[in-house]
Amino acid sequence: MSSKQPNIVMLMTDQQRWDTLGCYGNEIIETVNLDALAAEGTVFDHAYTPSPSCIPARASLLTGLDPWHTGLLGMGAGQGPMETGFAHTLPGVLSDAGYHTQGIGKMHFYPQRSLNGFHHTLLDESGRVEDPQFVSDYREWFDRHKTGPYDFVDHGIHWNSWMARPYHAPEYLHPTNWTVNESIAFIKRRDPRKPFFLKTSFARPHSPYDAPPVYFDLYDRKQLAEPFIGDWAHMHNKPEDAVSPTAWRGVRKPEEIRRARAGYYGLIHHIDHQMGRLIQCLQREGLYENTMIVFLSDHGDMLGDHNLWRKTYAYEGSAHIPMIVKLPRSYGRTEARVSKPVAIQDVMPTILDIAGVDIPGALDGSSMRGLMQGQGTASANWREFxxxxxxxxxxxxxxxxxxxxxxxxxxxxxxxxxxxxxxxxxxxxxxxxxxxxxxxxxxxxxxxxxxxxxxxxxxxxxxxxxxxxxxxxxxxxxxxxxxxxxxxxx
Structure with a gap:
């Protein structure tokens, strides 16, 4: 494959709601870099996850398949872990086509060192230890570079908690910084004769809501939106469910909800700044113009809407995701916004289409290229829902x-x-x-x-x-x- 083939960078956040970007109408949060990316590319107004939790959503992203065909209908109840054995994976197809492929951050594979088609991965698995003696690359790095006798989870907040507080360690040790640092290092040491596929997968804004103090404090001082509470939400008011620090539902104090939202917004602002570093690196290296950039999340976070927390729900806070795609400059100007309903499993065929790589025939997703380029036939033939x-x-x-x-x-x-x-x-x-x-x-x-x-x-x-x-x-x-x-x- 020619080195003139487009490079591909996938920027993926974990548990980010669709309505937490300026380009989606949020006037409180500051997401300058992603909004600038949106201005150059296409914003998908109605992008959804096929299963609003980490493992099944990421399996659909990896394979272009619906959850029924990946075999992963959720988390638990005989539905996991992800395992291997997929007929086709996005990094695998790209690797076979001559791309240098690298995954950095949260992969959620099992076994945890599985490659699933990548040439190499560097992992931040948010504390998960599912293989004997597994230690993530991020945790090894954290322990080598920390400045005192503390651990990477000494903030005291559980991985699925509604609680929030500022990050307890120096900002440079935050997993968001590490993920971008390693992504920049890959760009500089990649095989220069091959196009590359880089998946930069952040472990935030998934809880813990532990934004570095400068970001946490910024939103702690702001007036933030109140949660939506439906006329049906009383079904989630059970006091016995609310007492846990990892409660998935229940009525919390207004200040607790606001603090959670301040931490969550601060994490997204922090991610946006770090994404800006990565984009600037692409520009300095002369790669930006010929790079396709895909930004999305696996699912959202209820953040107290309807007295619910976390994900797995069909509601907008959980199921509706942000999605932005910027094509290489050679593809010309694309549609600013697309209103057709799209899903995570559409990402793989879209990337392969832009890369000029044959799309496996068994995929459930469809290429969004025609929607982005304003092709009337593509829009007319697109799914209704x-x-x-x-x-x-x-x-x-x-x-x-x-x-x-x-x-x-x-x-x-x-x-x-x-x-x-x-x-x-x-x-x-x-x-x-x-x-x-x-x-x-x-x-x-x-x-x-x-x-x-x-x-x-x-x-x-x-x-x-x-x-x-x-x-x-x-x-x-x-x-x-x-x-x-x-x-x-x-």
Missing amino acids: VHGEHCACYSDEQEMHYLTDGRTKYIWFPRMNSEQLFDLEADPGECRDLTRQQEEQQRLQQWRRRLIDILAERNAGLTDGVNLINQAGKPPIVSPHYKARVKAGR
């Missing part, structure tokens, strides 16, 4: 399937046998459930029918082709593709 799902993780009330086109959202809770319907144009915070409104019954039936048609193809007992079937008390559904793939990978 996206489908997402997650198995029960914290409780039966969580298991869900959702459909959305960015204007309407339909959610089905199989183990509760209940539904929700939201008009996202009139009610972007999903505060008014329309399922009981008589004038919305036709719309409700239309979206329910769409989900029945999708699930009927699985023949997994979720529908009889006419109705959705209550799953209360039944064993969790495990995709047959999971066991088949894991067996193939061993």
Whole structure:
């Protein structure tokens, strides 16, 4: 492959909501570098995760497949770990096509040193130790460079907590800085005769909400938006669920919610500054013009919306993600914004399309190139809506399937046998459930029918082709593709 082939940089954050960038209308947070990238590229207004938690979302990104076909429908309940054995992976296809491929930061693979097609990885696994004697590259580096007798988790906040405080160590030791430092080092020591694919995968703004003090304090002084609380959110008010420092739901004090949001916003501001360093490096090295840059997150964070925390939910804070794509300059000016519904599994075929590499025929995702370049046929033939799902993780009330086109959202809770319907144009915070409104019954039936048609193809007992079937008390559904793939990978 010629060195003139475009380089590809994927900038990925962990658990970042779609509405936390200036280019998505947030007037409080400062994301200058990402907003500048958006001004040069395309902003996808309705980008969604196919499964709003780390492992299944990242598996779809890695493979271009829906969760049913990766075999990962969530976290837990027989759905993981990610394992290996995928027929095709994005870094693997690019490596085979002559790219020098490198993954830096959070990969969430299993075994943890699996490459899944990368030539090399440098890992920050946020404290996960899933292999005997595994120590992440970040933690080894932290221990070598720290200035006192403290550990990288001595701030006292759990990896899934709603609690927040400023980072306890010098800023240069923060994992966000390390991730960019290693990315810049790769760019300088890569094989110069090959195009490269670099995945820079941040472990934040996923909790702990531990922004360095300068960023934390900035947002702690600001007036931040209050959480959305729906007319249905009382179902998540149970006091017994709220007492844990890792509670996934429950009513918290206003100052606790505001502090969490200050830490979360501060982490994103910090990431934006560090991304700016990486972009400046590309420019200094003369690589920027011929580099495709993809920015996205795996899923969002509820941040107290509807008395919920973390992810795995179908709601906008959890399922709606930011996505920005800047093509190499030689591709010309692209559409500033795309309103068609896109999903994480569309990223792999898009990158391969731009790289001029054959796209494997078995992918569920589609190339977004035509949407970005304003091709009318691509827009006319694009999907009408996206489908997402997650198995029960914290409780039966969580298991869900959702459909959305960015204007309407339909959610089905199989183990509760209940539904929700939201008009996202009139009610972007999903505060008014329309399922009981008589004038919305036709719309409700239309979206329910769409989900029945999708699930009927699985023949997994979720529908009889006419109705959705209550799953209360039944064993969790495990995709047959999971066991088949894991067996193939061993």
